[in-house]
Amino acid sequence: MANRVFQGVVYQMKDVVKRTVGVIDETGTVVACSDMARIGEVQQLDNVDRANVESFLRDGCTYRQFTSSKPNDYAVFVEGIDEVAANYVGLMAVSLQNIKQFHDEKFDRTNFIKNVVLDNILPGDIYAKARELHFATDVTRVVLLIRVAGANDISAYDVVSNLFPDKQKDFIFNISETDTVLVKEVKRGISRDDIENMTASIVDTLNGEHYIKAVVGIGTIISNIKELATSFKEAQIALEVGKVFDNEQSIISYDNLGIARLIYQLPTTLCEMFLKEVFKQGSIESLDQETLFTIQRFFENNLNVSETSRGLFVHRNTLVYRLEKIKKLTGLDLREFDDAIVFKVALMVKKYLSTNPAKY
Numbered sequence: 001m002a003n004r005v006f007q008g009v010v011y012q013m014k015d016v017v018k019r020t021v022g023v024i025d026e027t028g029t030v031v032a033c034s035d036m037a038r039i040g041e042v043q044q045l046d047n048v049d050r051a052n053v054e055s056f057l058r059d060g061c062t063y064r065q066f067t068s069s070k071p072n073d074y075a076v077f078v079e080g081i082d083e084v085a086a087n088y089v090g091l092m093a094v095s096l097q098n099i100k101q102f103h104d105e106k107f108d109r110t111n112f113i114k115n116v117v118l119d120n121i122l123p124g125d126i127y128a129k130a131r132e133l134h135f136a137t138d139v140t141r142v143v144l145l146i147r148v149a150g151a152n153d154i155s156a157y158d159v160v161s162n163l164f165p166d167k168q169k170d171f172i173f174n175i176s177e178t179d180t181v182l183v184k185e186v187k188r189g190i191s192r193d194d195i196e197n198m199t200a201s202i203v204d205t206l207n208g209e210h211y212i213k214a215v216v217g218i219g220t221i222i223s224n225i226k227e228l229a230t231s232f233k234e235a236q237i238a239l240e241v242g243k244v245f246d247n248e249q250s251i252i253s254y255d256n257l258g259i260a261r262l263i264y265q266l267p268t269t270l271c272e273m274f275l276k277e278v279f280k281q282g283s284i285e286s287l288d289q290e291t292l293f294t295i296q297r298f299f300e301n302n303l304n305v306s307e308t309s310r311g312l313f314v315h316r317n318t319l320v321y322r323l324e325k326i327k328k329l330t331g332l333d334l335r336e337f338d339d340a341i342v343f344k345v346a347l348m349v350k351k352y353l354s355t356n357p358a359k360y
Helices: 002-017 083-107 109-117 123-132 156-163 192-210 225-245 259-264 268-278 289-300 305-312 316-330 337-355
Strands: 021-024 030-033 055-058 061-066 074-079 141-148 171-174 179-185 214-218 251-253
Touching (some): 123 225, 141 225, 156 171, 156 192, 225 337, 289 305, 289 316
Antiparallel strands (some): 061 074, 141 214
């Protein structure tokens, strides 16, 4: 599409400039030219450091780079190496760059989706822009936020783009060096398990084939384009909550956050008041790692003393003794359902506050 725009401009310049004018892409291929026979011709620019030069001379032509979607994506050239050619090529570079930018903003669907997801477009403008782009607004979609540990030779964006090549239905873009967003079109009525299985395949491909460690936050499934920003914010919350409460998981779904989501959204002052009411001063800090591990296993076995003692390879009476010790220290009997709930929530609140020292 952009190449056709370039071709229209340079062809009209032919009679004004009275010289051959053209555009090359990052590979040196002529993608537009006033001499149409040269379109597709590949310029030999092996010894030109295009990443660090703005303009250069080559084979009787003056070249000038102009930025599009990435640095040094395109360069315009004008026949001649004199001052007139330099002036022409400068004007052409500015003009084509502005035209390409306008074209991207007007016709690039990915750019449109990115603005919707990041809430950079007014709600009233979304449908007007969607109609302009012939974009379906009532399709079922879900937003995935893919976060990698650091920079890699192969970007997560490239890997995910190869996994989902249908650019009419699925949209991938970067929002930072570590964060990539996938807006995935899905079948209406798709299950959460199917989405998590799809997400697992992304994580496995990144980690198994490219050694890229990644975690993925999954927003809720939405059926209207205006809800994309909400699904994205939910995916962000899923990653943040997962980092606090479940940092061993590589896939965190907003729908599965449960009470952790509620705790994360509570004011820290309220959390502190809750801890003071539940525990006597310093009592929670007096629990050693062995006791905390016992509590964790007790919760995992649904408060079943026999199952927990077998899992810990300790006598039943030993476990009962530990539970009595906890009751004495905290005043909570974990064998009682209500006390167990309070204790579980209190531990999560404590972990939340400890993970956010600036708030505590």
